[in-house]
Amino acid sequence: MVAADARPYRKCVGIMMLNADGLVFVGDRINTDRQDWQMPQGGIEAGESPDVAAYRELEEEAGTGKAEIIGEIPRWISYDLPVDISRRVWGGMYRGQMQRWFAMRFTGTDDDIRLDRHVPEFSDWRWVPIDTVCDLIIPFKRQVYSEVVREFRPLACR
Numbered sequence: 287m288v289a290a291d292a293r294p295y296r297k298c299v300g301i302m303m304l305n306a307d308g309l310v311f312v313g314d315r316i317n318t319d320r321q322d323w324q325m326p327q328g329g330i331e332a333g334e335s336p337d338v339a340a341y342r343e344l345e346e347e348a349g350t351g352k353a354e355i356i357g358e359i360p361r362w363i364s365y366d367l368p369v370d371i372s373r374r375v376w377g378g379m380y381r382g383q384m385q386r387w388f389a390m391r392f393t394g395t396d397d398d399i400r401l402d403r404h405v406p407e408f409s410d411w412r413w414v415p416i417d418t419v420c421d422l423i424i425p426f427k428r429q430v431y432s433e434v435v436r437e438f439r440p441l442a443c444r
Contacts, residue, residue: 295364295384296376299340300327302434303353303390308442310416311348311392313401313408323414323422325431327385336386344390348411349403352394359387359437365430385430389438416442 302325303311315322328343330336337355345351366382367375401408414422416439420431 291366291369291372291381293372293379293381295382296329296380297362298327298329298383298385299336299343300325300385300387300430300434301340301344301353301390302387302438303344303348303392304356304438304442305392305413307413308416309413310419310442311399312412312414312419312422313347314410316406316409321422322424324424324427325419325434327383330386337388340386340388340390346404347401347407349400350392350394350398352398353390353392355388356391357389357438357441359434362386363430363433365427368426387434387437389441391441 305311310325312323312325315324326344326347328339328346330339334342337358340355341351341353344353362384364382364384366372367380372378372381399411401411416435419435420428423431
């Protein structure tokens, strides 16, 4: 019998940024040997509200603040990292992440997305149809992404 992992979840936000055509922004993680596409996400800093964290993370990861919140999933969605990864990242303190997800409508042009404005987390980016998002994501995040896609689908199909 395997003991349950008693480590807490790291609180963070996730952002589904949609362009005017209802396509979803995804970035290819820079720190892997394979293509690992994901939507922007990141930790909530002490004293920071989830919506403020979402704007900060979008700026840090996509290099743009040209977006407006158009939806939010009002509950935390959590996932466990594979144990080998969770023991390496964040000093091994967390078993995974609990995320608050926001949908944002991109209000800029593609030229406003600049992955090099901060320490890069993505090596490349693209717009994809919402129905392909779950196929691109690393397997341990697929359940979360399925829930996010289900919740935000009406916002992509306007």
